[in-house]
Every structure is written in C-alpha cells, then in structure tokens.
Amino acid sequence: MNRKSGVGACPPRMRTHAGWKVPSPTRMMAELGEADEAELQRLVAAEQQKAQFTAQVHHFMELCWDKCVEKPGNRLDSRTENCLSSCVDRFIDTTLAITSRFAQIVQKGGQ
Known part of the structure; x- marks a missing residue:
C-alpha cells in the first residue's frame, strides 16, 4: 500500500490491525453518546471494584497463609483450617x- 498516493491508506486517526481499520481510542470516545459514556464509566468502575476485591482476597490469603x-x-x-478461617473472618x-465508619463520616460531611 502506498501512503503517499493515498491508495489503501487509512483515514486520519485510523490504524490497521490484522487488515481491519480500527479507530483510535480517542476517536471512539469522542463518538460515544452521553448514555454510552455513562455505561462505559459504570462498566469500568465495576471492573475496578472486581480487581480491588480480588487483590484484597489475595492479600488476606497471603497474610493468613503465612500466619x-x-x-x-x-x-x-x-487447627490450620480453623486458623485460616478465623484469620480471614477477622480481616473481613x-x-x-472500617468501611461502615468511613460511610458514616462521609454521610455526616455531606449533610
């Protein structure tokens, strides 16, 4: 493909991937409507919460395993099963x- 002549060239802000023309993430975000953008933000937040939860579980298990x-x-x-169960229960x-107390503080600050 010859980019100088424009034959087979992608339009600006488009890239090729495995022969497909793929818009840049910036262009894709610009084309989203408000509802789509809100849904995308909700999905990203949910995935972040899942990742945070998974990291927390791994952290608890590592600490409790070592203990x-x-x-x-x-x-x-x-004895080991009881120790692991009690350890994780304490962390939970x-x-x-802490989460409940933080929510109370935030709620009082918002009033």
Whole structure:
C-alpha cells in the first residue's frame, strides 16, 4: 500500500490491525453518546471494584497463609483450617467496620 498516493491508506486517526481499520481510542470516545459514556464509566468502575476485591482476597490469603500454615501438605489439619478461617473472618470484619465508619463520616460531611 502506498501512503503517499493515498491508495489503501487509512483515514486520519485510523490504524490497521490484522487488515481491519480500527479507530483510535480517542476517536471512539469522542463518538460515544452521553448514555454510552455513562455505561462505559459504570462498566469500568465495576471492573475496578472486581480487581480491588480480588487483590484484597489475595492479600488476606497471603497474610493468613503465612500466619497459619507451618508446613503445607496434601491436606490441612483442623487447627490450620480453623486458623485460616478465623484469620480471614477477622480481616473481613475489620474491613466492614472500617468501611461502615468511613460511610458514616462521609454521610455526616455531606449533610
């Protein structure tokens, strides 16, 4: 394809990918309507929440694993299972308490 002659060239702000003409992300965002943009923002926020939740679970498990598991084997003994369960429960309870308190502070500040 000859770009100078314009034969087979993509329009401005278009790129090719595997033979397809693909608009740039900037152009795609500019063409979204308000409803589409709001929906996209909602989806992005939901994905961020999922990622944050997953990271939190991994963090809890890493901390609790280090605290409770002395020597990994084929099965966890009852003491290790109880320790892991209690450890995760404490983290969840603490996170919920902090979140609740933060929501109260925000609500009082908004009134």
